[in-house]
Amino acid sequence: MRNDVIAATVARSDAPDGALVQLPGQQNVHPHPHEEWDLDRALPSGGGDGATVILTPIRASSPEGRDILRHSTAHVMAQAVTDLFPEAKWAIGPAVEDGFYYDFDVERPFTPEDLETIETRMRELLVAKQRFVRAEVTREEALAMFAQQPYKREVIERVEPSEVDIAEGRDEPTFTVYRNVDVDGGEAWVDLCRGPHLGSTDRIPAFKLLRTAGAYWRGREDQPMLQRIYGTAWESQAALDAHLTMLEEARARDHRRLGRELGMLHMPEELGPGLAIFLPKGAHVRRLMEDWIREETLARGYEPVYTPHVAKEDLWRISGHLENYGDLMFPGMEVEHATYRLKPMNCPFHILAYTSRTRSYRDLPLRISELGTVYRFERSGVVNGMLRARGFTQDDSHIFCRPDQVVDEVIACITFARDLYRAFGLGEPSRVAVSTRPDKSIGTSEQWEQAERALMDAAAASGFAYEVDAGEGAFYGPKIDIHARDAIGREWQLTTIQVDFNLPGRFGLAYIGEDGQKHEPYMVHRALFGSIERFFAVLLESTNGAFPFWLAPEQVRVVPVAADFLDHAHTVVAACRAVGLRAEVDASDDSLGARIRTAQTEKVPVTLVVGADEQAQGTVAVRRYGGDQRKGVPLDQLVQELVEESRAGRRGEIAVG
RNA sequence: GCUGGAGUAGCUCAGUCGGUAGAGCAGCCGCCUCGUAAGCGGCAGGUCAGGGGUUCAAAUCCCCUCUCCAGCUCCA
Numbered sequence: 001m002r003n004d005v006i007a008a009t010v011a012r013s014d015a016p017d018g019a020l021v022q023l024p025g026q027q028n029v030h031p032h033p034h035e036e037w038d039l040d041r042a043l044p045s046g047g048g049d050g051a052t053v054i055l056t057p058i059r060a061s062s063p064e065g066r067d068i069l070r071h072s073t074a075h076v077m078a079q080a081v082t083d084l085f086p087e088a089k090w091a092i093g094p095a096v097e098d099g100f101y102y103d104f105d106v107e108r109p110f111t112p113e114d115l116e117t118i119e120t121r122m123r124e125l126l127v128a129k130q131r132f133v134r135a136e137v138t139r140e141e142a143l144a145m146f147a148q149q150p151y152k153r154e155v156i157e158r159v160e161p162s163e164v165d166i167a168e169g170r171d172e173p174t175f176t177v178y179r180n181v182d183v184d185g186g187e188a189w190v191d192l193c194r195g196p197h198l199g200s201t202d203r204i205p206a207f208k209l210l211r212t213a214g215a216y217w218r219g220r221e222d223q224p225m226l227q228r229i230y231g232t233a234w235e236s237q238a239a240l241d242a243h244l245t246m247l248e249e250a251r252a253r254d255h256r257r258l259g260r261e262l263g264m265l266h267m268p269e270e271l272g273p274g275l276a277i278f279l280p281k282g283a284h285v286r287r288l289m290e291d292w293i294r295e296e297t298l299a300r301g302y303e304p305v306y307t308p309h310v311a312k313e314d315l316w317r318i319s320g321h322l323e324n325y326g327d328l329m330f331p332g333m334e335v336e337h338a339t340y341r342l343k344p345m346n347c348p349f350h351i352l353a354y355t356s357r358t359r360s361y362r363d364l365p366l367r368i369s370e371l372g373t374v375y376r377f378e379r380s381g382v383v384n385g386m387l388r389a390r391g392f393t394q395d396d397s398h399i400f401c402r403p404d405q406v407v408d409e410v411i412a413c414i415t416f417a418r419d420l421y422r423a424f425g426l427g428e429p430s431r432v433a434v435s436t437r438p439d440k441s442i443g444t445s446e447q448w449e450q451a452e453r454a455l456m457d458a459a460a461a462s463g464f465a466y467e468v469d470a471g472e473g474a475f476y477g478p479k480i481d482i483h484a485r486d487a488i489g490r491e492w493q494l495t496t497i498q499v500d501f502n503l504p505g506r507f508g509l510a511y512i513g514e515d516g517q518k519h520e521p522y523m524v525h526r527a528l529f530g531s532i533e534r535f536f537a538v539l540l541e542s543t544n545g546a547f548p549f550w551l552a553p554e555q556v557r558v559v560p561v562a563a564d565f566l567d568h569a570h571t572v573v574a575a576c577r578a579v580g581l582r583a584e585v586d587a588s589d590d591s592l593g594a595r596i597r598t599a600q601t602e603k604v605p606v607t608l609v610v611g612a613d614e615q616a617q618g619t620v621a622v623r624r625y626g627g628d629q630r631k632g633v634p635l636d637q638l639v640q641e642l643v644e645e646s647r648a649g650r651r652g653e654i655a656v657g
Numbered sequence: 658g659c660u661g662g663a664g665u666a667g668c669u670c671a672g673u674c675g676g677u678a679g680a681g682c683a684g685c686c687g688c689c690u691c692g693u694a695a696g697c698g699g700c701a702g703g704u705c706a707g708g709g710g711u712u713c714a715a716a717u718c719c720c721c722u723c724u725c726c727a728g729c730u731c732c733a
Contacts, residue, residue: 213728214660221730325733379658562690597694
């Protein structure tokens, strides 16, 4: 067996009668019902019915293998913490994406120095070659084993008997525990755990503790706050190093840093948290985004409106937002015996546009559209640059339609979002999710079922595989969220499409049907960028500031080799601007090398160097961002190429990233 | 909001044991007039986040507030 095999999956070639269970969430991973298995655990028998036991190795470098490796490392970390802080109570310690964590209840929070000490202790435990030894115990035995561990006891007490337990005639579940056993056979530590684990601690090739953080027990604000330690573990030192390098790169791509360095965003303290100034270069990009969406919404049958930033509070009382989100709205302003609020949503304004006159079925679907800037009083700890701002602009539309029009409208929204992602270089949607009724909600179950079905039908008809996020809908209706993946693989939720059967009733919306009677319209909310500011930040991070040609704030930088050629440089810029390209001359008296470097650090897509040869021949020396050069390109030809590239990019025909 | 970390020039950072602040880049001025990622010299720039306290003396120690970062919770 190869050295990097750390566990196995065990399955039987035909459906078992209860001996093995299928793990939730892994239906598509393995062709047969299967379970992950420790390497030293006795294999199940064939069951006497002729079934064959199939053993599939799990390698440390596979996704399943990494989870096992990380989970085992979490155990080692918890043991190290227990050694160093004997009073620590342990909660849970799962593998997560790219790493693991373990939560502890300790006297004082961990310090960065503690992390180093814990890491040192962990390395000693790795050298000690402790074996992970699996054992099954009853609930009573488990409770006794963890008598001093209240969180473990709570976990044990909450577990219900599984189908396996019931099939095997038990009315209480079996618990597995893993003992860490020293080479001399002594038990060093024991934890409640489903497993599987590595054979021994020395099989952890590379790990690192990353940070500490507070985390509520069971993720609930009303529960005690525990101290969480995050770490990561990999199948080799090289893989760990690559991961740490990637984290460093992601940090360098931070939109706040890039926005500042490239002169696009300014977020000074004087302005207030979660608010930003778009400097000219950032504003150019934003305008191109806004121009794109404005043109496309008009082309797709939307009607534009403009609405104010403040309004009487009563609007939010009617809509229900004051009741549900009052704490997250900026406080009211008293003016002439009325209270005004900054708007956190555009919907009521669009509704007022709808109710500005009597509506007929002939008006429907009525698609009202606006780039509406809203203000939300986000809690102080959640504000995060432009990704989570207190003032931001939604490409917001509300579609008023008949019930039988909902599916087609939602399909059109999904298609619209797909076209938008293509144009902005984010490729195809990476995830389409239908969020269903949450615990706290309004409306009848009939309304919910109908709306959820409409969204699922639309998602299916649009050709995307969709997932269901149970209970994640808004209080007034279900929604579809669309995600995209950026150039370094991170996923962002961008578009949201929501069905609303709250507001039409609250505002008494109606249209006159063919029968001459009043009917209540359905309402679909949708924002494709989501927030313009947030989408801008995602683009900035995804492109690392090197925007695709059509979006670049400055597309062409003309650099004369010496001041003698400044006039000619201006002629070249004029030729570019004449066809709508954004071009500038670098007239500084830096050396040529320095000016080339400046253009590159500012990530200008195209730099044109002009001197005596170019002036005489009507050519330019072209340098693209990132390196490759072409000399002696006729200016006319180059300008044509660039115009075409700009057009194609805007239409989403060029893959970028 | 909660837990932890941080805040020194526009940016990135140094500042020892408590003795009143420094570099590089950027900016400005001058020289250089240059063929594809940094030419040379000079000048200017700081209420050390803000407030309070301890001290003969505070960027440095203590307290409070603000802001930022990481995570938790939340996200119409």
